[in-house]
Amino acid sequence: MKALLAGMVFLAALSLCNLSEKLKSGNDSNTQRETANTNTAGDREALTVELMKIEGEITSASFKGDISTLASYIADDYSGTGADGKTQNKNQVLAATKPDKNTKSWKITDGQLSSFSDDSAVLTYVQSQTLRNGRTYSARVTDTFVKRDGRWLVKSEQQTLMK
Structure with missing residues (x-):
């Protein structure tokens, strides 16, 4: 026992x-x-900052009519839907790009990554635009990025006008 x-x-x-x-x-x-x-979380924050910087460069190039800078950030298989519901591929976006004389100022804010991996990311943000006549518009934008040859490119974009 x-x-x-x-x-x-x-x-x-x-x-x-x-x-x-x-x-x-x-x-x-x-x-x-x-x-x-x-x-x-640190990777998410760093990538958000990086992609928001790219968005700033893309938006600036778009308003200036800088086709070569814009082309360097857009994937060849890009598809975008504007706030007006019209869709465009990369060639159509570039062909329609001209210096914007109606916009007084613009800003992009509220950047958030919905998802990300080593080679893709989905970023949402708000783009606000003030026209020379004083009217202001804002759109919620969702961009899908892909990483190709070490560079982030916009593969798709969806804009929705905010009220």
């Missing part, structure tokens, strides 16, 4: 030690997951 009791105590102690090790490794896993989540 004493031997049985001693054996049970030994097994209980062994189980506790094993459980303790599992808890330690579980805590390490949690730490690794938290670090991964932190890295993901």
Whole structure:
């Protein structure tokens, strides 16, 4: 009986030690997951900043009528839908690009990544435009980016006029 009791105590102690090790490794896993989540959050923030900068360059080029800069940021298989519901491919966008003399100012704000991976990202933002006559328009824009040859390119865009 004493031997049985001693054996049970030994097994209980062994189980506790094993459980303790599992808890330690579980805590390490949690730490690794938290670090991964932190890295993901940091990656998300850095990519949002990078893509918003690109959006600024694209928008500036568009309003200036700078076709070569605009072309360098648009994927060859691009498809876009404007706030008016019209769709355009890359060639149509470039052909329609001319210096904008009606716009007084513009800004893009509220950039958020909906999703991202190493080679694709979906960015939403608000683009506001003030015309020379004082009227202001805002659109919610969703752009899908693809990374090709180390560069982020806009593959698709959807604009929705905000009221």
